[in-house]
Amino acid sequence: MAKYVLRRFISMLVTLFLIATVTFFLMHMIPGQPFEVTRETPESVRKSLEVKHGLDKPLWQQYLIYMNNIAHLDFGISMKYKGISVIGEVAGGMPISAIIGFGGVVIGCLIGSVLGSVAALKNKGFVDYFVIILAILGVSIPNFVFGSLIQRYLAVEWKLFPIQGYKGVQYFVLPILAASFTNIAYYARMLRSSMLDVMRQDYIYTARSKGLSENEIVRKHMLRNSMLPLVTSLGPMCAGVLTGNFVIEKIFNIPGIGQSMIVSIQNFDYTMIMGLTIIFSFISVICYFVVDIVYGIVDPRIRISK
Amino acid sequence: MKGTMRKWLGLGLAVIMLISLSGCGPTKEQKPADTGQPAETGKPADTPAKEEKPGNTEAAPSAEQVLKISIRNEPGALDPWFNNNGEASSIMVALHEPLLRPDGENGEKSKPALLEEYTYNADKTVHTLKLRKGAKWQDGSEVTAEDIVYSFQRALDGTLASEKAYQYYEILNAEAVFKGEKKPEELGVKQLDGQTIEITTTLPCDYFEEMLKSSGMAPVQKKAAEEHKDLYGSEVEKIVASGPFKLTEWTHKNSMVLERNENYWDADNVSLNKIEITITNDANSIIGMYQNQELSLMRLGSDLLEKYKDAKGFSTHKRLKVTFIEFNPRNEFLSNIKIREALSIAFDRKQFAGKIMKNEKLAAYGLVPYGVKGEKDGDFREQQGDMVVDSATDPAALERAKKLLEEGLKELGKDKAELEKGFVIQCLEFGKLQAQAIQNMWKESLGIEIPVTVLEFNIILPMLQKGTFDCVIGGGQDSPYRDPQGFMEFIYAEGKWDNQEFKQLVEKAHNQVGDERIASWKKIEKMVLDNFIYIPQVYAENNWVVQDNVEGIHIYPCGYEFDYKDVKIMK
Numbered sequence: 058m059a060k061y062v063l064r065r066f067i068s069m070l071v072t073l074f075l076i077a078t079v080t081f082f083l084m085h086m087i088p089g090q091p092f093e094v095t096r097e098t099p100e101s102v103r104k105s106l107e108v109k110h111g112l113d114k115p116l117w118q119q120y121l122i123y124m125n126n127i128a129h130l131d132f133g134i135s136m137k138y139k140g141i142s143v144i145g146e147v148a149g150g151m152p153i154s155a156i157i158g159f160g161g162v163v164i165g166c167l168i169g170s171v172l173g174s175v176a177a178l179k180n181k182g183f184v185d186y187f188v189i190i191l192a193i194l195g196v197s198i199p200n201f202v203f204g205s206l207i208q209r210y211l212a213v214e215w216k217l218f219p220i221q222g223y224k225g226v227q228y229f230v231l232p233i234l235a236a237s238f239t240n241i242a243y244y245a246r247m248l249r250s251s252m253l254d255v256m257r258q259d260y261i262y263t264a265r266s267k268g269l270s271e272n273e274i275v276r277k278h279m280l281r282n283s284m285l286p287l288v289t290s291l292g293p294m295c296a297g298v299l300t301g302n303f304v305i306e307k308i309f310n311i312p313g314i315g316q317s318m319i320v321s322i323q324n325f326d327y328t329m330i331m332g333l334t335i336i337f338s339f340i341s342v343i344c345y346f347v348v349d350i351v352y353g354i355v356d357p358r359i360r361i362s363k
Numbered sequence: 364m365k366g367t368m369r370k371w372l373g374l375g376l377a378v379i380m381l382i383s384l385s386g387c388g389p390t391k392e393q394k395p396a397d398t399g400q401p402a403e404t405g406k407p408a409d410t411p412a413k414e415e416k417p418g419n420t421e422a423a424p425s426a427e428q429v430l431k432i433s434i435r436n437e438p439g440a441l442d443p444w445f446n447n448n449g450e451a452s453s454i455m456v457a458l459h460e461p462l463l464r465p466d467g468e469n470g471e472k473s474k475p476a477l478l479e480e481y482t483y484n485a486d487k488t489v490h491t492l493k494l495r496k497g498a499k500w501q502d503g504s505e506v507t508a509e510d511i512v513y514s515f516q517r518a519l520d521g522t523l524a525s526e527k528a529y530q531y532y533e534i535l536n537a538e539a540v541f542k543g544e545k546k547p548e549e550l551g552v553k554q555l556d557g558q559t560i561e562i563t564t565t566l567p568c569d570y571f572e573e574m575l576k577s578s579g580m581a582p583v584q585k586k587a588a589e590e591h592k593d594l595y596g597s598e599v600e601k602i603v604a605s606g607p608f609k610l611t612e613w614t615h616k617n618s619m620v621l622e623r624n625e626n627y628w629d630a631d632n633v634s635l636n637k638i639e640i641t642i643t644n645d646a647n648s649i650i651g652m653y654q655n656q657e658l659s660l661m662r663l664g665s666d667l668l669e670k671y672k673d674a675k676g677f678s679t680h681k682r683l684k685v686t687f688i689e690f691n692p693r694n695e696f697l698s699n700i701k702i703r704e705a706l707s708i709a710f711d712r713k714q715f716a717g718k719i720m721k722n723e724k725l726a727a728y729g730l731v732p733y734g735v736k737g738e739k740d741g742d743f744r745e746q747q748g749d750m751v752v753d754s755a756t757d758p759a760a761l762e763r764a765k766k767l768l769e770e771g772l773k774e775l776g777k778d779k780a781e782l783e784k785g786f787v788i789q790c791l792e793f794g795k796l797q798a799q800a801i802q803n804m805w806k807e808s809l810g811i812e813i814p815v816t817v818l819e820f821n822i823i824l825p826m827l828q829k830g831t832f833d834c835v836i837g838g839g840q841d842s843p844y845r846d847p848q849g850f851m852e853f854i855y856a857e858g859k860w861d862n863q864e865f866k867q868l869v870e871k872a873h874n875q876v877g878d879e880r881i882a883s884w885k886k887i888e889k890m891v892l893d894n895f896i897y898i899p900q901v902y903a904e905n906n907w908v909v910q911d912n913v914e915g916i917h918i919y920p921c922g923y924e925f926d927y928k929d930v931k932i933m934k
Contacts, residue, residue: 089822093439093447094526096827096840097853101542102529103828109524139440140597141615149615205647213651220657221648222641223617310643312617320437320616325821 065349069342076338077127080331081120091136091325110136110328123331132332137324143332146317151299153223154306154313158298160233162291165240170287172241173248174280180253188245195242204235204308221310232309236302240294244287252283292348296341425912425932428636431659432925433652435644437616442596443581444518445525452578453925457621457638459581460606460628462492462511463572464926469681469734470919471845473576477506477605477628481575487567487876492560492575498628500584501609508554513585515562516540516547523593530579530843533571535563567876570736573844578923581606607633607928617642634915634931659913659932663906665721676909683734683921684903685727685850686839688801690896691832692860696785701771703895708764709808710801711755716901719800726753727899730840730888731850734920738878743847747885750892751899761808768809779811786833788815789823794837797900801836830859839903845921847884848872854891865890 092106107113111122126133132143176188211231212220218230255261256279264274301315310316314333321329438451443459446452456464463481466474473481480493498506515534518525519541531537535551551563564571574580587603588595596602599613607627612620621638624630641658643649653661663671671677688710690697697703717723728749737743754760772778777785790798798815806812813834818826826832842849854860855869868890872883891897905924909916912933917926 087822088825089819090825091821092526094824095447096824097529097856098526098828099529099532099856101538102524102526105521105524105528105541106526109522137439138437138597138615139442139445140594140601208647208651213655216655220651220655221643221645223614308645308648310617310641310645310648312614316616323436325819 065346069346072342073335073339077124077331077335078120080334081123082116084327084331085116085119089325091327093137093324112327127332127335132335133328135321135329136326137321137329138326143329143336146329147314147333147336150301150312150314150317153311154301154315155299156229157232157236157305157311157313158302159295160229161236161240161302162294162298164233165237166244166287166291168237169241169244169246170248170284173245174252174283176245176249177252177256177283178275185249188249192242192246192249195239196246198238199304200235200239200302201304201308203238204231204305207231207234208308221308223311228309228311232302232305232311235305235308243290247286247290248283251286252279255279255282258282288351289348292344292351293341296344299340299344300337423934424634425934428634428932429639430635430637430913430927430930430932431639431641431652431657433641433643433649433658433661435642437642439526440594440596441602441610442583442593443578444514444583445523445527445593445596446578447526449924452923453927454619454621454640455578456581456606456923457608457927458602458604458606458610459578459583460498460604461578461581462575464928465576465917465919465922470576470917470921470926471734473572477511477582478575481572483571487569487571488564490562490564490568490571491555492562494558494560495628496558498605499626500603500605501624501626502584502603503626504584504586506582506605507585508557508560510585511560511582512552512554513588514580514582515552516550517583517588519550520547525593527579530574530577533564533566533568533574535565537565566873567880569876569880570844570846570848573846573922576922577843579843608635608638629928633928635927638927653908653910656910658910660907660909660916663908665719668721668906671908672906674908676911678907678909678918680905680907680918680924681732681734681920682841682903682905682924683732683845684839684841685730685732686837686900686903687727687730688898688900689827689832689835689838690898691786691830691834692896693830694786694833696775696777696782697834699771699775700895701767701774702782705764705768705771705809706805707751707895707898708754708760708767709805710898711804712751712753712900714755715797715800715804719797720901722904725901725904727902728752729899730891730897731847731884732902735842735845735847735850736881737847738881743881743885747888750889755804755808765809768811783811783813786813788813788834788836789818789826789832790815790836791820791823792817798836828857830857837900839900841903841921843922847881847888851884851887851891854897860894860896862890862894 092103094103094106104113111119114122130144134143135141135146172184172188172191176185179185208220208231211217219228222228261274261278264278299314301313301318303315303319305311306313306315307319317329318333321333434450434454436448436450438446438448438454440446441451441455441458443455446455460477462476462478463473464476466472475495477495477498478492479495482491483489492511494506494508494511500506515531517523518531519528519537521541521543528541536545536549537551539545540547540550551565553561555561582605583595584603584605587601591597591601594601599610602610604624605627607624607629608621609624610619611622612618619640619642621640623633623636627633641652649658649661650667652658690703690706692698712726713723716726728751729744729747731743731747733742733744735743737746772782788798788802795815795817802813802815823832823835823838827835827838840850840853852869855866865887868883868887872880872887875883892899907918914931914933915929917929918924919926
């Protein structure tokens with residue numbers, strides 16, 4: 058196991074190195090400039106800005122300096138926003154994104170699992186058709202449409218919640234609702250199909266023939282086994298949660314990490330884009346790594362095969 | 364048995380779900396505090412739209428006095444000497460008192476602000492500023508002449524690299540100081556006594572008074588600026604200003620709160636208690652907020668114009684700006700004046716203004732908009748008249764255009780197919796419709812189909828500066844001051860157009876003052892337009908809807924758009 062972890066760790070570092078390198082050169086290949094300047098800005102001013110941010114040096118030197126800095130976990134400061142560092146932005150924005158994101162995943166996962174399993178148990182019943190319709194809607198309605206829709210009715214027309222902003226608990230309700238919508242549909246559909254699949258397995262007949270109560274069959278055999286794909290999907294889902302929900306954060310004006318990413322892309326903010334990309338990929342890589350281990354715990358077959 | 368079991372399970376899961384849901388509550392409540400956001404922001408009850416009936420006609424001031432506005436992007440910092448963000452410049456002068464404030468309906472005059480008096484010598488090279496006695500910073504300390512001199516020196520400190528340092532290049536030795544070739548003390552800004560500052564400009568500067576009104580010359584406190592260097596203005600505690608309001612809350616990329624500054628020299632005449640600023644560019648949120656009275660005013664793009672143009676509180680404001688089609692004379696095909704003229708003739712300005720900009724009156728016939736100073740203090744544009752003619756609807760003119768195009772191509776030894784591959788129309792995302800309209804006009808009138816490319820501003824900008832673009836549509840020029848020079852100087856400064864006569868004429872104008880100088884710029888405008896490098900498209904206007912209860916808001920066509928100082932909120 059230790060060897061396996063070590064191997065994974067090294068490949069993680071290589072992945073990160075490649076991502077950092079590719080991002081760096083891609084960023085510098087795109088024409089454009091990162092400063093908020095006007096057309097009349099003369100050469101002397103542009104030059105001094107480049108010197109200040111180290112953009113006057115040859116590209117390979119900039120690359121070495123940058124790699125050296127990120128090896129020391131220094132991702133630099135924003136080229137537009139004075140005094141804002143990449144680390145500071147992540148530290149400030151990620152918890153906010155996490156509230157919205159985890160809120161969406163947890164609520165989505167709970168409601169989705171309940172709906173999904175009820176739908177499977179009552180196959181072809183009312184709940185089942187409801188779940189199928191919900192799943193189609195959830196997958197086909199993009200969350201910026203759903204977000205704008207609930208913003209329009211729940212906030213603007215009926216005034217139940219604030220329209221946008223980040224000033225207290227009630228400001229989180231709509232963004233979390235918007236974030237959970239797709240998740241509800243996703244998990245309901247997933248649990249329904251995986252449960253239907255499990256119900257037809259031989260070991261369920263075995264369990265029945267052993268004389269187990271229906272309650273025990275559902276709880277110990279069906280649910281546990283149908284949760285497996287759910288666990289697999291939770292990993293990437295959590296990575297997505299930490300890296301922010303771009304669209305929802307923009308609609309509801311939540312100062313999370315997704316918002317930072319959008320703004321830095323709009324501004325051509327080199328250091329911000331590169332820093333955030335690398336940190337995001339770091340999170341993804343770690344999440345996949347953790348999921349592999351959790352998977353082993355949930356499914357004994359995988360544990361044994363290693 | 365089976366059925367009841369299932370029911371039981373469904374019920375049980377639902378109960379679990381409810382329990383876990385209610386469990387979410389408290390954790391969420393705690394989170395905002397954990398993230399280091401200002402704790403007092405969490406007042407749940409008062410935020411959702413207050414139902415104030417705007418219809419009341421009794422003109423009594425409301426007890427609240429809160430103005431609610433939104434801006435699309437957060438400025439890099441709230442530092443007047445570093446800020447290039449147009450929207451934020453109105454906030455700059457709400458926080459930092461400028462040297463002079465605009466006066467008159469369109470802000471063409473000026474009134475004392477931090478200065479009591481501004482005088483200049485006969486050839487307008489020596490400008491004397493008399494500082495107001497008793498003006499204070501928000502921390503209660505006095506505004507001194509030293510603060511003002513330091514503000515200029517700091518803006519021209521090359522190591523701090525202000526994005527707008529060039530805006531002070533009119534001042535003697537400014538560029539040399541910025542480049543580090545001269546010491547800051549050699550800058551043409553000198554303190555004469557405790558109250559008087561003398562600024563020397565390299566060349567005669569007619570429009571210096573306009574510059575004193577700009578947000579970019581609103582002084583900062585020396586002590587605070589020395590302490591925070593270029594981070595001045597990046598956080599609430601890193602600003603010490605002298606304006607009518609002070610910054611009390613700032614959640615980055617989200618919101619700001621400005622409150623009344625009791626130490627302001629003219630605090631008695633400020634009615635507003637608070638300005639709440641939301642930073643968002645989500646159009647639906649903004650419309651919803653305006654509808655629920657959570658915004659005091661809203662900008663209307665051309666998409667919202669139809670819907671709101673008959674609404675209460677609708678107002679249109681001229682903006683001193685001209686947009687144009689710009690040809691790159693270094694492009695193989697566009698270097699030919701006949702081809703440029705043909706393309707210019709085929710551009711139907713009036714139809715463009717009416718269909719795309721939704722206002723036919725905006726069609727521009729010169730590089731300088733209405734409202735700019737002309738000779739004898741008249742209007743430049745009125746005196747100069749239309750410099751280009753609309754002839755795209757005239758069949759004879761179109762025939763001529765076709766012939767010109769043919770001749771031009773013959774001179775180059777090329778054909779139409781090569782021309783179509785020879786250059787592209789470049790525009791920004793919001794200018795896409797404009798570009799397609801012009802693409803279509805050229806196709807219908809001249810039979811050539813030029814491709815359109817949409818680019819980001821930060822990509823187009825270096826192309827314009829380095830001269831690597833082809834044909835940019837919807838670009839424009841606004842000027843920080845009401846002077847023809849501001850609208851045409853950039854052509855000279857960029858030096859892309861190698862025309863000796865033009866260069867000499869501009870240099871001559873630089874050394875002139877008064878009507879002579881304006882006359883030179885009139886000649887320059889004609890010369891530029893006769894060469895069909897810049898084809899004027901439209902003048903600019905901004906449209907707003909303002910809530911009924913807002914009074915005394917000044918909206919200016921030049922420099923910063925809003926002055927919030929005199930705003931009153933009525934019941």
